[in-house]
Amino acid sequence: MENLDNFFKCAFTVDNVIFGFDEGDLKVLLIKRGEAPYEDMWALPGYFVYQTEDLDSAANRVLAELTGLRNVYLEQVKAFGRSDRHPVGRVITIAYYSLIKISDYKINAASIARKASWHSIPTVPELAFDHNDILTACFKRLKRRVRGRPIGFELLPPKFTLTELQHLYESILETELDKRNFRKKILSMNLLVDLEETQEGVAHRPARLYQFDRDKYEHLFAKGFNFEL
Amino acid sequence: MENLDNFFKCAFTVDNVIFGFDEGDLKVLLIKRGEAPYEDMWALPGYFVYQTEDLDSAANRVLAELTGLRNVYLEQVKAFGRSDRHPVGRVITIAYYSLIKISDYKINAASIARKASWHSIPTVPELAFDHNDILTACFKRLKRRVRGRPIGFELLPPKFTLTELQHLYESILETELDKRNFRKKILSMNLLVDLEETQEGVAHRPARLYQFDRDKYEHLFAKGFNFEL
DNA sequence: ATATTTAGTGTATATTTTACACGCTGGACT
DNA sequence: AGTCCAGCGTGTAAAATATACACTAAATAT
Incomplete structure (x- = not known):
């Protein structure tokens, strides 16, 4: 050497x-x-x-x-x-x-x-x-x-719907996920902020928009919290 | 290029x-x-x-x-x-x-x-x-x-006791494991062969010796089985 | 014989995962 | 105005898994 x-x-x-x-x-x-x-x-x-x-x-x-x-x-x-x-x-x-x-x-x-x-x-x-x-x-x-790790959000725009997030996970994991169970789990982590806005211009009931709370995640992570889906 | x-x-x-x-x-x-x-x-x-x-x-x-x-x-x-x-x-x-x-x-x-x-x-x-x-x-x-993955066995001699195996996992994971729960889990995978032999020359009740059944694992793995501890 | 050391074993409880169906809401169309 | 359509949003019960926990057994040492 x-x-x-x-x-x-x-x-x-x-x-x-x-x-x-x-x-x-x-x-x-x-x-x-x-x-x-x-x-x-x-x-x-x-x-x-x-x-x-x-x-x-x-x-x-x-x-x-x-x-x-x-x-x-x-x-x-x-x-x-x-x-x-x-x-x-x-x-x-x-x-x-x-x-x-x-x-x-x-x-x-x-x-x-x-x-x-x-x-x-x-x-x-x-x-x-x-x-x-x-x-x-x-x-x-x-x-x-x-x-x-909550890296899926890197692929989505800052505001997204839960269905978009679910489809993202489904594409990556190459599997189907149950809608209710997916929402229960992701929301229970309290890392998504409900923006109290909805989609516009869609030809069906508009979905709520959410945002990933990165600061909160960093904070929880530092205290030993583990994201897990 | x-x-x-x-x-x-x-x-x-x-x-x-x-x-x-x-x-x-x-x-x-x-x-x-x-x-x-x-x-x-x-x-x-x-x-x-x-x-x-x-x-x-x-x-x-x-x-x-x-x-x-x-x-x-x-x-x-x-x-x-x-x-x-x-x-x-x-x-x-x-x-x-x-x-x-x-x-x-x-x-x-x-x-x-x-x-x-x-x-x-x-x-x-x-x-x-x-x-x-x-x-x-x-x-x-x-x-x-x-x-x-069942790679812990690579570090042990071909015949080992469950306590040795547990200590191995404890060193790698840097955590303590519950003896009964560990045994329950590892044995439930049916990947260990009970050799029906015991330790010799130890100053206490001798432990049973086991062997990892690699062929069985490969076979199960090919069918989608996932080792998980 | 008795002390010491490690082996081996089961159950009850809490937690997590899974499966599953229908009313709601808005735009599009006529 | 009325109807159709597409996708949104929600809760519960059952099953599976993870956790907590303590005593008897078997061997050697003294």
Whole structure:
């Protein structure tokens, strides 16, 4: 460890599975590759880690470049490093996933240039490199995490209905939930503020709007409270 | 991604948190550094990943070199890559933890040369590099994993008593468990074979010995069964 | 024989999870 | 104005699970 004998020309990248939720569906942002290898295939957004850059910063950078968003939920999942995973050289990638409010996603020059678009999770096509493996690992992590941390709200607009929240959980957990039991449980945590407003412009009885009380959660969490759905 | 512009001289290593269980205590195998940086400090066993080597293979290699053991439980946790984490150059490390039966640990030339020794988790000293962070992350992962997968058995000899098993869980979860409830739960899964043997040479009523039925677990798991303690 | 140490066992209570159906409310349509 | 439609909002009983708890049994040591 004390010398440079074992340093060689190699690279590491970060790949970021960017999740969004829209039209009752969990989606992931993919980009169309414009060059070999894997030209014209869909791939996860990723880029090289600069020499003096922390991994988390690199992941945030990739996210900001593509979506214009900062300070969003971002979590490292693991490293992927099969020695043959990249045809050009030895490239290890560190996989992250992030959760964004799809309505905040800003189409910018980079996202146009890289032909970014949203794909429903259940119908993601074959991806470049080992990106299907990476996506699977990140989705699995999200599935686990969402039950023990109140991160689902990262995917919803600030005001949401309980039905929207339920559909979000159903998409992520890939299961159906009972409406009454879901509401009982989520409301019993007292982390949602009833805004005493209702939806507008819907062709049926409008639902109440709620907001997640982050401060209250942080406070309870510090005292040992555990979110659990 | 298509060219080598972003390749630079760097390195990646694997660091392996090797857990063992002995005398009712969860332990970790540390080595005493023989050279700068961090000379004479305790550190996690780790080494460079060779240019054509998979990450998992490298982690297994580190483990085998030090302990002589192969085919043991090994799980990647995450990458650590603060740009200043290594004083000599840019070194990203991939953290693994492994679970071994401490009685199988073979003291060999490498472990003598690297001055390897076991340390109780609660009293681990300050470590080189960011190795305390790595240890913490791996321990946390183990804590979560051990409740949802039957991996605790990896740390015990093939024949064990229920009290030993309970103490193992107590060390990992850092909590006390109720003897009757623990037994009820673990036995109700029907994954333990009662060997109809008892301990020998103990100065008290000898306990029954059990064995984990791995085949049965695999079979049940394939059918959707979930271990849960 | 008796003291010491750890093994092994069951029940009652509290808590959590699950299953389940109908009236309400607003807009859309005619 | 009346009716239709779609999705909202609500409570209870039964089942399953988790928790709390204390004594007798079996071996060695003295």
